[in-house]
Amino acid sequence: MENTTWLANHTGGSDFDLVGLFSQFKYPALLCVVIFVVFLMALSGNTILILLIHCDAHLHNPMYFFITQLSLMDVMYISVTVPKMLMDQVMGVNKISAPECGMQMFLYLTLGGSEFFLLAAMAYDRYVAICHPLRYPVLMNHGVCLLLASSSWFLGSVDGFVFTPITMTLPFCRSREIHHFFCEVPAVMKLSCSDTSLYETLMYLCCVLMLLIPVTIISSSYSFILFTIHRMNSAEGRKKAFATCSSHMMVVILFYGASIYTYMLPTSYHTPEKDMIVSVFYTILTPVLNPLIYSLRNKDVTRALKKLLNVGSVFQETIK
Numbered sequence: 001m002e003n004t005t006w007l008a009n010h011t012g013g014s015d016f017d018l019v020g021l022f023s024q025f026k027y028p029a030l031l032c033v034v035i036f037v038v039f040l041m042a043l044s045g046n047t048i049l050i051l052l053i054h055c056d057a058h059l060h061n062p063m064y065f066f067i068t069q070l071s072l073m074d075v076m077y078i079s080v081t082v083p084k085m086l087m088d089q090v091m092g093v094n095k096i097s098a099p100e101c102g103m104q105m106f107l108y109l110t111l112g113g114s115e116f117f118l119l120a121a122m123a124y125d126r127y128v129a130i131c132h133p134l135r136y137p138v139l140m141n142h143g144v145c146l147l148l149a150s151s152s153w154f155l156g157s158v159d160g161f162v163f164t165p166i167t168m169t170l171p172f173c174r175s176r177e178i179h180h181f182f183c184e185v186p187a188v189m190k191l192s193c194s195d196t197s198l199y200e201t202l203m204y205l206c207c208v209l210m211l212l213i214p215v216t217i218i219s220s221s222y223s224f225i226l227f228t229i230h231r232m233n234s235a236e237g238r239k240k241a242f243a244t245c246s247s248h249m250m251v252v253i254l255f256y257g258a259s260i261y262t263y264m265l266p267t268s269y270h271t272p273e274k275d276m277i278v279s280v281f282y283t284i285l286t287p288v289l290n291p292l293i294y295s296l297r298n299k300d301v302t303r304a305l306k307k308l309l310n311v312g313s314v315f316q317e318t319i320k
């Protein structure tokens with residue numbers, strides 16, 4: 001009997017308990033409703049943005065192609081964690097099997113890593129559009145856009161394929177309680193009874209590399225952009241360039257800031273409560289903010305939305 005218990009504790013066959021977000025709040029039912037509303041807003045906002053870009057011919061350019069990819073990632077990203085969390089709260093269950101935990105971990109790592117590189121591709125797109133406008137159609141043709149987007153997805157999946165198997169094959173001989181609302185690598189790693197210092201160093205170096213490459217591309221792109229904007233004679237041109245770039249920079253700061261805290265700060269800075277709050281920020285709030293940032297601050301998108309609403313109202317009057 002003791003051997004069976006030892007084996008169950010040292011393998012991934014047992015379920016994990018997600019002791020997460022709702023246990024930290026006095027009114028879990030209210031929090032559940034709020035998160036459900038935010039989830040619906042994220043799904044509807046990103047879906048509408050994707051449909052607008054697909055339906056409006058004026059939005060068929062590289063910048064909006066990348067925004068479509070970003071919205072698709074956000075829809076998938078929030079769907080990886082929130083539905084499971086809400087269903088567990090409603091059903092009164094907080095368990096997740098090892099295969100489900102591994103799949104959840106792989107998907108969020110892949111989508112998070114993909115978004116890192118996609119944001120860098122978007123910064124490069126803005127650099128070409130503003131600094132080399134005459135060569136823009138050639139330098140950012142459809143083939144190049146597809147290559148950049150597919151490379152972002154591929155590099156993100158490498159992140160998932162590297163960290164998920166290592167984390168899920170660690171020996172778990174401590175409590176099976178994950179103090180988080182989903183299977184995030186640092187939270188699961190804390191349950192291991194083995195020495196994870198080498199793995200933590202590897203993860204830190206990989207995260208530095210995954211952040212350093214996109215950050216270098218983004219900072220270089222915006223340095224050239226700011227220099228070009230400063231030399232512009234047209235005030236309207238400067239205003240338009242700033243408006244386009246500021247939307248992207250807001251998304252970059254939101255997403256990268258939370259990721260740097262989670263994966264690059266020393267463990268002494270972390271507590272389960274802080275980690276969950278930061279994770280809520282980049283897994284739940286960021287997907288709902290991105291479509292708002294790119295739509296409310298973008299005249300082309302708001303114009304396309306008004307056009308779609310006008311077509312819808314005309315269609316309804318025709319039916320009547």
